[in-house]
Amino acid sequence: MDRGPFTCKREGDVFLVGGPIDERAQLQPLLRWATAKTLVLDLAGVTFVNSLGVREWVRLQAAARDAGVTIELRRVAEVLMYQINIVPAARTASVIRSFFATYVCDVCGNEQSELLDVARDxxxxxxxxxxxxxxxxxxxxxxxxxxxxxYVSFLSGGSPLR
Ligand SMILES: [Zn+2]
Incomplete structure:
Protein backbone atom coordinates (compact mmCIF):
# COMPACT_ATOMS: atom_id res chain seq x y z
CA MET A 1 0.00 0.00 0.00
CA ASP A 2 1.26 3.47 -0.88
CA ARG A 3 1.59 5.42 2.34
CA GLY A 4 1.91 8.76 0.58
CA PRO A 5 3.51 11.85 2.14
CA PHE A 6 2.61 13.27 5.55
CA THR A 7 0.00 15.95 4.96
CA CYS A 8 -1.88 18.45 7.03
CA LYS A 9 -4.64 20.59 5.65
CA ARG A 10 -6.88 23.08 7.35
CA GLU A 11 -10.64 23.12 6.83
CA GLY A 12 -12.19 25.72 9.07
CA ASP A 13 -11.33 24.75 12.64
CA VAL A 14 -10.46 21.18 11.68
CA PHE A 15 -7.02 19.96 10.66
CA LEU A 16 -6.97 16.99 8.31
CA VAL A 17 -3.89 14.90 9.03
CA GLY A 18 -2.96 12.23 6.51
CA GLY A 19 -0.22 9.91 5.31
CA PRO A 20 2.33 8.14 7.49
CA ILE A 21 2.93 9.10 11.11
CA ASP A 22 6.62 8.40 11.56
CA GLU A 23 9.70 10.40 12.65
CA ARG A 24 8.98 12.96 9.92
CA ALA A 25 5.42 13.71 11.01
CA GLN A 26 5.17 17.34 12.06
CA LEU A 27 2.64 17.09 14.87
CA GLN A 28 3.66 19.50 17.61
CA PRO A 29 3.48 22.62 15.38
CA LEU A 30 -0.25 21.97 15.13
CA LEU A 31 -0.70 23.05 18.73
CA ARG A 32 -0.29 26.69 17.87
CA TRP A 33 -3.55 26.46 15.94
CA ALA A 34 -5.59 25.43 18.94
CA THR A 35 -8.59 27.67 19.42
CA ALA A 36 -10.35 28.01 22.77
CA LYS A 37 -7.84 25.48 24.16
CA THR A 38 -9.04 22.86 21.69
CA LEU A 39 -7.33 21.37 18.66
CA VAL A 40 -9.56 19.36 16.33
CA LEU A 41 -7.88 16.70 14.18
CA ASP A 42 -9.50 14.60 11.47
CA LEU A 43 -7.35 11.49 11.17
CA ALA A 44 -9.17 9.50 8.52
CA GLY A 45 -6.25 9.91 6.10
CA VAL A 46 -3.56 8.36 8.30
CA THR A 47 -2.08 5.42 6.37
CA PHE A 48 0.69 4.11 8.61
CA VAL A 49 2.09 4.50 12.12
CA ASN A 50 5.46 3.22 13.35
CA SER A 51 7.13 3.33 16.76
CA LEU A 52 8.86 6.64 16.03
CA GLY A 53 5.53 8.07 14.97
CA VAL A 54 3.97 6.91 18.21
CA ARG A 55 6.78 8.72 20.02
CA GLU A 56 5.93 11.93 18.13
CA TRP A 57 2.26 11.39 18.90
CA VAL A 58 3.00 10.93 22.63
CA ARG A 59 5.08 14.14 22.55
CA LEU A 60 2.12 15.96 21.04
CA GLN A 61 -0.05 14.72 23.91
CA ALA A 62 2.50 15.88 26.50
CA ALA A 63 2.90 19.29 24.86
CA ALA A 64 -0.87 19.71 24.68
CA ARG A 65 -1.22 18.83 28.34
CA ASP A 66 1.46 21.37 29.24
CA ALA A 67 -0.42 23.99 27.21
CA GLY A 68 -3.78 23.04 28.68
CA VAL A 69 -5.06 22.08 25.22
CA THR A 70 -7.54 19.27 24.60
CA ILE A 71 -7.12 17.45 21.31
CA GLU A 72 -10.37 16.30 19.77
CA LEU A 73 -9.84 13.29 17.51
CA ARG A 74 -12.34 12.63 14.76
CA ARG A 75 -12.56 9.74 12.30
CA VAL A 76 -9.39 8.12 13.64
CA ALA A 77 -7.89 5.68 11.12
CA GLU A 78 -7.72 2.10 12.31
CA VAL A 79 -3.88 1.96 12.24
CA LEU A 80 -3.70 4.90 14.63
CA MET A 81 -6.60 3.65 16.75
CA TYR A 82 -4.66 0.48 17.64
CA GLN A 83 -1.75 2.57 18.94
CA ILE A 84 -3.99 4.92 20.90
CA ASN A 85 -5.54 1.92 22.64
CA ILE A 86 -2.30 0.05 23.31
CA VAL A 87 -0.34 3.06 24.58
CA PRO A 88 -2.21 5.01 27.29
CA ALA A 89 0.33 7.87 26.97
CA ALA A 90 -0.89 8.32 23.40
CA ARG A 91 -4.26 9.63 24.54
CA THR A 92 -3.59 11.66 27.69
CA ALA A 93 -4.67 14.96 26.13
CA SER A 94 -7.20 13.54 23.70
CA VAL A 95 -10.93 13.03 23.43
CA ILE A 96 -11.90 10.48 20.79
CA ARG A 97 -15.12 11.32 18.97
CA SER A 98 -15.21 8.67 16.24
CA PHE A 99 -12.99 6.05 14.69
CA PHE A 100 -12.85 3.52 11.88
CA ALA A 101 -12.96 -0.23 12.42
CA THR A 102 -12.85 -3.12 9.98
CA TYR A 103 -15.98 -5.24 9.86
CA VAL A 104 -16.15 -8.64 8.25
CA CYS A 105 -19.14 -10.60 6.94
CA ASP A 106 -19.24 -14.31 7.83
CA VAL A 107 -21.60 -15.06 4.99
CA CYS A 108 -19.65 -13.71 2.02
CA GLY A 109 -16.29 -12.75 3.54
CA ASN A 110 -16.62 -9.10 2.56
CA GLU A 111 -14.56 -6.63 4.59
CA GLN A 112 -15.64 -3.05 5.04
CA SER A 113 -14.68 -0.02 7.08
CA GLU A 114 -17.26 1.31 9.54
CA LEU A 115 -17.16 4.65 11.33
CA LEU A 116 -18.07 4.23 14.99
CA ASP A 117 -19.32 7.27 16.86
CA VAL A 118 -18.23 7.16 20.49
CA ALA A 119 -21.15 9.21 21.81
CA ARG A 120 -23.75 7.30 19.79
CA ASP A 121 -22.28 3.85 20.50
CA TYR A 151 -10.52 -0.40 19.71
CA VAL A 152 -12.22 0.53 22.96
CA SER A 153 -9.64 0.18 25.75
CA PHE A 154 -9.41 3.99 25.78
CA LEU A 155 -12.87 4.11 27.32
CA SER A 156 -11.75 2.26 30.44
CA GLY A 157 -8.31 3.83 30.61
CA GLY A 158 -6.64 0.48 30.18
CA SER A 159 -4.57 -1.25 27.54
CA PRO A 160 -5.53 -4.51 25.78
CA LEU A 161 -1.99 -5.77 26.36
CA ARG A 162 -2.08 -5.32 30.08
ZN1 LIG B 1 -21.75 -10.31 3.16
Missing part, protein backbone atom coordinates in the same frame (compact mmCIF):
# COMPACT_ATOMS: atom_id res chain seq x y z
CA UNK A 122 -20.89 4.48 23.97
CA UNK A 123 -23.01 2.01 25.96
CA UNK A 124 -22.18 -0.83 23.58
CA UNK A 125 -18.52 0.09 23.35
CA UNK A 126 -18.19 0.34 27.12
CA UNK A 127 -19.59 -3.17 27.33
CA UNK A 128 -16.83 -4.30 24.97
CA UNK A 129 -19.20 -4.65 22.05
CA UNK A 130 -19.64 -2.94 18.73
CA UNK A 131 -22.83 -2.02 16.90
CA UNK A 132 -23.99 -4.37 14.16
CA UNK A 133 -23.75 -3.21 10.57
CA UNK A 134 -25.21 -4.64 7.38
CA UNK A 135 -22.70 -6.16 4.97
CA UNK A 136 -22.29 -3.75 2.07
CA UNK A 137 -21.99 -6.69 -0.35
CA UNK A 138 -24.73 -9.15 0.64
CA UNK A 139 -26.82 -7.29 3.23
CA UNK A 140 -26.31 -9.85 6.00
CA UNK A 141 -24.78 -8.92 9.34
CA UNK A 142 -21.15 -7.84 9.44
CA UNK A 143 -19.24 -7.70 12.70
CA UNK A 144 -15.99 -6.34 14.08
CA UNK A 145 -13.06 -8.27 12.60
CA UNK A 146 -10.78 -7.89 15.62
CA UNK A 147 -11.24 -8.12 19.39
CA UNK A 148 -13.17 -5.05 20.62
CA UNK A 149 -10.46 -4.33 23.22
CA UNK A 150 -8.17 -3.29 20.39
Missing amino acids: RSLLEAGKAPAAPCSACGMGAHLSEAPEL
Whole structure:
Protein backbone atom coordinates (compact mmCIF):
# COMPACT_ATOMS: atom_id res chain seq x y z
CA MET A 1 0.00 0.00 0.00
CA ASP A 2 1.26 3.47 -0.88
CA ARG A 3 1.59 5.42 2.34
CA GLY A 4 1.91 8.76 0.58
CA PRO A 5 3.51 11.85 2.14
CA PHE A 6 2.61 13.27 5.55
CA THR A 7 0.00 15.95 4.96
CA CYS A 8 -1.88 18.45 7.03
CA LYS A 9 -4.64 20.59 5.65
CA ARG A 10 -6.88 23.08 7.35
CA GLU A 11 -10.64 23.12 6.83
CA GLY A 12 -12.19 25.72 9.07
CA ASP A 13 -11.33 24.75 12.64
CA VAL A 14 -10.46 21.18 11.68
CA PHE A 15 -7.02 19.96 10.66
CA LEU A 16 -6.97 16.99 8.31
CA VAL A 17 -3.89 14.90 9.03
CA GLY A 18 -2.96 12.23 6.51
CA GLY A 19 -0.22 9.91 5.31
CA PRO A 20 2.33 8.14 7.49
CA ILE A 21 2.93 9.10 11.11
CA ASP A 22 6.62 8.40 11.56
CA GLU A 23 9.70 10.40 12.65
CA ARG A 24 8.98 12.96 9.92
CA ALA A 25 5.42 13.71 11.01
CA GLN A 26 5.17 17.34 12.06
CA LEU A 27 2.64 17.09 14.87
CA GLN A 28 3.66 19.50 17.61
CA PRO A 29 3.48 22.62 15.38
CA LEU A 30 -0.25 21.97 15.13
CA LEU A 31 -0.70 23.05 18.73
CA ARG A 32 -0.29 26.69 17.87
CA TRP A 33 -3.55 26.46 15.94
CA ALA A 34 -5.59 25.43 18.94
CA THR A 35 -8.59 27.67 19.42
CA ALA A 36 -10.35 28.01 22.77
CA LYS A 37 -7.84 25.48 24.16
CA THR A 38 -9.04 22.86 21.69
CA LEU A 39 -7.33 21.37 18.66
CA VAL A 40 -9.56 19.36 16.33
CA LEU A 41 -7.88 16.70 14.18
CA ASP A 42 -9.50 14.60 11.47
CA LEU A 43 -7.35 11.49 11.17
CA ALA A 44 -9.17 9.50 8.52
CA GLY A 45 -6.25 9.91 6.10
CA VAL A 46 -3.56 8.36 8.30
CA THR A 47 -2.08 5.42 6.37
CA PHE A 48 0.69 4.11 8.61
CA VAL A 49 2.09 4.50 12.12
CA ASN A 50 5.46 3.22 13.35
CA SER A 51 7.13 3.33 16.76
CA LEU A 52 8.86 6.64 16.03
CA GLY A 53 5.53 8.07 14.97
CA VAL A 54 3.97 6.91 18.21
CA ARG A 55 6.78 8.72 20.02
CA GLU A 56 5.93 11.93 18.13
CA TRP A 57 2.26 11.39 18.90
CA VAL A 58 3.00 10.93 22.63
CA ARG A 59 5.08 14.14 22.55
CA LEU A 60 2.12 15.96 21.04
CA GLN A 61 -0.05 14.72 23.91
CA ALA A 62 2.50 15.88 26.50
CA ALA A 63 2.90 19.29 24.86
CA ALA A 64 -0.87 19.71 24.68
CA ARG A 65 -1.22 18.83 28.34
CA ASP A 66 1.46 21.37 29.24
CA ALA A 67 -0.42 23.99 27.21
CA GLY A 68 -3.78 23.04 28.68
CA VAL A 69 -5.06 22.08 25.22
CA THR A 70 -7.54 19.27 24.60
CA ILE A 71 -7.12 17.45 21.31
CA GLU A 72 -10.37 16.30 19.77
CA LEU A 73 -9.84 13.29 17.51
CA ARG A 74 -12.34 12.63 14.76
CA ARG A 75 -12.56 9.74 12.30
CA VAL A 76 -9.39 8.12 13.64
CA ALA A 77 -7.89 5.68 11.12
CA GLU A 78 -7.72 2.10 12.31
CA VAL A 79 -3.88 1.96 12.24
CA LEU A 80 -3.70 4.90 14.63
CA MET A 81 -6.60 3.65 16.75
CA TYR A 82 -4.66 0.48 17.64
CA GLN A 83 -1.75 2.57 18.94
CA ILE A 84 -3.99 4.92 20.90
CA ASN A 85 -5.54 1.92 22.64
CA ILE A 86 -2.30 0.05 23.31
CA VAL A 87 -0.34 3.06 24.58
CA PRO A 88 -2.21 5.01 27.29
CA ALA A 89 0.33 7.87 26.97
CA ALA A 90 -0.89 8.32 23.40
CA ARG A 91 -4.26 9.63 24.54
CA THR A 92 -3.59 11.66 27.69
CA ALA A 93 -4.67 14.96 26.13
CA SER A 94 -7.20 13.54 23.70
CA VAL A 95 -10.93 13.03 23.43
CA ILE A 96 -11.90 10.48 20.79
CA ARG A 97 -15.12 11.32 18.97
CA SER A 98 -15.21 8.67 16.24
CA PHE A 99 -12.99 6.05 14.69
CA PHE A 100 -12.85 3.52 11.88
CA ALA A 101 -12.96 -0.23 12.42
CA THR A 102 -12.85 -3.12 9.98
CA TYR A 103 -15.98 -5.24 9.86
CA VAL A 104 -16.15 -8.64 8.25
CA CYS A 105 -19.14 -10.60 6.94
CA ASP A 106 -19.24 -14.31 7.83
CA VAL A 107 -21.60 -15.06 4.99
CA CYS A 108 -19.65 -13.71 2.02
CA GLY A 109 -16.29 -12.75 3.54
CA ASN A 110 -16.62 -9.10 2.56
CA GLU A 111 -14.56 -6.63 4.59
CA GLN A 112 -15.64 -3.05 5.04
CA SER A 113 -14.68 -0.02 7.08
CA GLU A 114 -17.26 1.31 9.54
CA LEU A 115 -17.16 4.65 11.33
CA LEU A 116 -18.07 4.23 14.99
CA ASP A 117 -19.32 7.27 16.86
CA VAL A 118 -18.23 7.16 20.49
CA ALA A 119 -21.15 9.21 21.81
CA ARG A 120 -23.75 7.30 19.79
CA ASP A 121 -22.28 3.85 20.50
CA ARG A 122 -20.89 4.48 23.97
CA SER A 123 -23.01 2.01 25.96
CA LEU A 124 -22.18 -0.83 23.58
CA LEU A 125 -18.52 0.09 23.35
CA GLU A 126 -18.19 0.34 27.12
CA ALA A 127 -19.59 -3.17 27.33
CA GLY A 128 -16.83 -4.30 24.97
CA LYS A 129 -19.20 -4.65 22.05
CA ALA A 130 -19.64 -2.94 18.73
CA PRO A 131 -22.83 -2.02 16.90
CA ALA A 132 -23.99 -4.37 14.16
CA ALA A 133 -23.75 -3.21 10.57
CA PRO A 134 -25.21 -4.64 7.38
CA CYS A 135 -22.70 -6.16 4.97
CA SER A 136 -22.29 -3.75 2.07
CA ALA A 137 -21.99 -6.69 -0.35
CA CYS A 138 -24.73 -9.15 0.64
CA GLY A 139 -26.82 -7.29 3.23
CA MET A 140 -26.31 -9.85 6.00
CA GLY A 141 -24.78 -8.92 9.34
CA ALA A 142 -21.15 -7.84 9.44
CA HIS A 143 -19.24 -7.70 12.70
CA LEU A 144 -15.99 -6.34 14.08
CA SER A 145 -13.06 -8.27 12.60
CA GLU A 146 -10.78 -7.89 15.62
CA ALA A 147 -11.24 -8.12 19.39
CA PRO A 148 -13.17 -5.05 20.62
CA GLU A 149 -10.46 -4.33 23.22
CA LEU A 150 -8.17 -3.29 20.39
CA TYR A 151 -10.52 -0.40 19.71
CA VAL A 152 -12.22 0.53 22.96
CA SER A 153 -9.64 0.18 25.75
CA PHE A 154 -9.41 3.99 25.78
CA LEU A 155 -12.87 4.11 27.32
CA SER A 156 -11.75 2.26 30.44
CA GLY A 157 -8.31 3.83 30.61
CA GLY A 158 -6.64 0.48 30.18
CA SER A 159 -4.57 -1.25 27.54
CA PRO A 160 -5.53 -4.51 25.78
CA LEU A 161 -1.99 -5.77 26.36
CA ARG A 162 -2.08 -5.32 30.08
ZN1 LIG B 1 -21.75 -10.31 3.16
